[in-house]
Amino acid sequence: MEDVVSPASVRMRPQAHAFARPNLSRSRWTPLVELAGLDAGCCRVLGKLENMNPTGSVKDRVAPELIADAERAGKLRPGMTIVEASSGNATIALGSICRDKGYKVLAYVPASMSEEKKRLHRALGVEMRFFSPDPERPFTNIRRDAAIELAKSDPEHYVTLDQFSAPANVNAHRKYTGVEIWEQLADLGGTIDRLFVGAGTGGALCGLGAALRHADRNPDMGITMVDPEGSVLAAIVRGEQPSADQMKAPDGLGERFVPKNLDLSMVDDAAVVARQDAVDCCADLVAATGILGGPCTGYTLRAALDWCKQQTTPKTALVLVCDRGENYLSDPMFAEAIDRAHERANARPAHAALAAG
Numbered sequence: 001m002e003d004v005v006s007p008a009s010v011r012m013r014p015q016a017h018a019f020a021r022p023n024l025s026r027s028r029w030t031p032l033v034e035l036a037g038l039d040a041g042c043c044r045v046l047g048k049l050e051n052m053n054p055t056g057s058v059k060d061r062v063a064p065e066l067i068a069d070a071e072r073a074g075k076l077r078p079g080m081t082i083v084e085a086s087s088g089n090a091t092i093a094l095g096s097i098c099r100d101k102g103y104k105v106l107a108y109v110p111a112s113m114s115e116e117k118k119r120l121h122r123a124l125g126v127e128m129r130f131f132s133p134d135p136e137r138p139f140t141n142i143r144r145d146a147a148i149e150l151a152k153s154d155p156e157h158y159v160t161l162d163q164f165s166a167p168a169n170v171n172a173h174r175k176y177t178g179v180e181i182w183e184q185l186a187d188l189g190g191t192i193d194r195l196f197v198g199a200g201t202g203g204a205l206c207g208l209g210a211a212l213r214h215a216d217r218n219p220d221m222g223i224t225m226v227d228p229e230g231s232v233l234a235a236i237v238r239g240e241q242p243s244a245d246q247m248k249a250p251d252g253l254g255e256r257f258v259p260k261n262l263d264l265s266m267v268d269d270a271a272v273v274a275r276q277d278a279v280d281c282c283a284d285l286v287a288a289t290g291i292l293g294g295p296c297t298g299y300t301l302r303a304a305l306d307w308c309k310q311q312t313t314p315k316t317a318l319v320l321v322c323d324r325g326e327n328y329l330s331d332p333m334f335a336e337a338i339d340r341a342h343e344r345a346n347a348r349p350a351h352a353a354l355a356a357g
Helices: 060-072 089-101 113-124 142-153 165-188 203-212 233-237 276-287 295-310 333-345 352-356
Strands: 030-033 044-049 081-085 104-110 129-131 195-197 224-227 271-272 316-321
Touching: 030 165, 044 295, 060 089, 060 165, 081 089, 081 142, 081 333, 089 113, 089 129, 104 113, 104 142, 113 129, 113 276, 195 203, 195 295, 203 224, 203 316, 224 233, 224 295, 233 271, 271 276, 271 295, 276 295, 276 333, 295 316
Parallel strands: 044 316, 081 104, 104 129, 195 224, 195 316, 224 271
Antiparallel strands: 030 044
């Protein structure tokens, strides 16, 4: 098996001015680490710590590209308001940039969004509108439809960047996140056998897939799309008839429709994970490594660990630690899973804990 990837071994870019004004227009060089201490059989799982971005999520990669593309196209002009459908992370990332640029952000978010995310929106001056699922429209994202409708009705004052269809979403990961991962792996002589990534907008899956599964390097890398129970995407990949049931896990993963940015031809297989299993996996991760990721991380990590345990020869899987778990501690299911994991860890005999350390 290749050398272990550890935080200390990740090459980081030095900052030119230690006390310069923070530049949120680019997020670069988050650590790539081995998520050790978890049951991965004979394999290893690498985690790209996107929770260490400025506002704490992978959407810090996407937000500046969306804004820059809209500015270049003349769609976003001084004094305008960006109206964007999001599970919360994208509009938080947009808000952190737009307060410096003079734009306003109107976030169309789920009514079930965590209290922590609501507070972050308010702190950044982002106005919110809350939406609940519409049982009469099971195969559409009603927040996205509403954002597009508002932007069309008043194009002088509103614009939607539409992360579900904007090429900038995919390009952010193809040009930056994926290349960054390759450079980190090159320093350590590593490779990736299987990428596990959720499909919300499709940006991370298709951008990373294009960057990491290249004809000249790693052409045999597999891509597993991870879906929560209730999403239609896994059913479509498997050639099944999607169910009209409402999605049970509005954590920024899964969808009721196939976004334009999601090229399902890139997907080798799909894994469906229950929300309880996802949050339990988040709890196992923080108990084993001290890394607290949000539910999206738990979905992909659970699928990756299940795949790893099925392998008979050493392989390497990659997941994104998509965002900070601290933003979900008001969620009873999430918080209770964290508590149970630490109770199990504290219940181990002292000699076992020392041996594991």
